[in-house]
Amino acid sequence: MSVVTRFAPSPTGALHLGHAWSAVQAHARARDAGGRFLLRIEDIDGTRSRPGHVAAILDDLDWLGLDWDGEVVFQSQRLALYAAALDRLADSGLAYRCTCTRADIAAAASAPHGVGGVLYPGTCRGREVDPAQPHCWRLDMARAVEAAGPLDWTDEIAGRVAADPAIHGDVVLARKDAPSSYHLAVTVDDAAQGVTHVVRGRDLFAATHVHRLLQALLGLPTPVYRHHPLLAGPDGERLAKRHGAPSLAAMRAEGVAGRALAMDLKAGRLPLGFGVLDD
Known part of the structure; x- marks a missing residue:
C-alpha cells in the first residue's frame, strides 16, 4: 500500500x-x-x-x-462534499437540527460532562425545529453508535484503540456560521484524498473516536493514525x-x-x- x-x-x-x-x-x-x-x-x-x-x-x-x-x-x-455527507446522515435519521446557543447549553442543569467539558444535553433531539431558524446540525450519538456497532482503529504509537465516540455526546456536524464542523470535513476529506496515514498531534487523539464513527456511518476507509x-x-x-x-x-x-x-x-x-x- x-x-x-x-x-x-x-x-x-x-x-x-x-x-x-x-x-x-x-x-x-x-x-x-x-x-x-x-x-x-x-x-x-x-x-x-x-x-x-x-x-x-x-x-x-x-x-x-x-x-x-x-x-x-x-x-x-469542497462544501458540496460535506453537504452530501450531512444529507446522508440526516436521511438516515442520525442527524438533527439544533437551535441551542452555548449559553443555553451551559445553563442546562442536566448537561453531562465529557472529555471537552459540558456535553450537549439533547434539548433539540427529537424536537421539530423550524429550518428558517438559525441552527446547527448535530449527530444523534446514541443512534449512531448503535448503527455502527463496535469500532476500533490502529495508532502507530498507541496501538489498537477501541473507539468510544459516546464520550463526546451529540457532536456538531455543521455549525450555524460554517457549512461543516471539523469532525465532518476532515473525515470526508481524508477519504476523498486517499489519505492512508494521518499524522497529527496528540491533542486530536480524542477526536479520532468521532472520526472513526463517521467513517463507519459513511462507508469510508479508516487510515492508520499516528498521534505524536x-x-x-x-x-x-x-x-x-x-x-x-x-x-x-x-x-x-x-x-x-x-x-x-x-x-x-x-x-x-x-x-x-x-x-x-x-x-
Whole structure:
C-alpha cells in the first residue's frame, strides 16, 4: 500500500514550531516510504481564515524545504462534499437540527460532562425545529453508535484503540456560521484524498473516536493514525497560537535556517529551550 499523508493547517494565524514539528513528521512518514504528501488548507471558518495566512503557510513550508504533491486543496471549495455527507446522515435519521446557543447549553442543569467539558444535553433531539431558524446540525450519538456497532482503529504509537465516540455526546456536524464542523470535513476529506496515514498531534487523539464513527456511518476507509507528542515552549506550556508561540516567520527573520531546522526536527532535535510534552 502506497503511503499518503497530509498536513492540514487552518489559515487563522501564523504557523509556529509545533506546526513545523507536525508537518515534518507527516512529510517524513510519506517520503521515507516513497509515498505522497498532500497539503490541505482548512479554511471553512470564514470569520477567522485570512488569505494572507495562506500565503504565509506556503512560505513557511518552502522555508522548511517541505514539498507537497499535487495542487493545494482548500476546504472552502469542497462544501458540496460535506453537504452530501450531512444529507446522508440526516436521511438516515442520525442527524438533527439544533437551535441551542452555548449559553443555553451551559445553563442546562442536566448537561453531562465529557472529555471537552459540558456535553450537549439533547434539548433539540427529537424536537421539530423550524429550518428558517438559525441552527446547527448535530449527530444523534446514541443512534449512531448503535448503527455502527463496535469500532476500533490502529495508532502507530498507541496501538489498537477501541473507539468510544459516546464520550463526546451529540457532536456538531455543521455549525450555524460554517457549512461543516471539523469532525465532518476532515473525515470526508481524508477519504476523498486517499489519505492512508494521518499524522497529527496528540491533542486530536480524542477526536479520532468521532472520526472513526463517521467513517463507519459513511462507508469510508479508516487510515492508520499516528498521534505524536506535542511541543512545549521555554515556559513549559504547550505551543499554541493563543499562547503566543513564536512564529516560524519570526524564526526566519532571526536568521534560522529552515531546512536545517526541519532536519533537526525529523531527527528529534529541538531548539534550545523547547521540549516534548509527556501527556
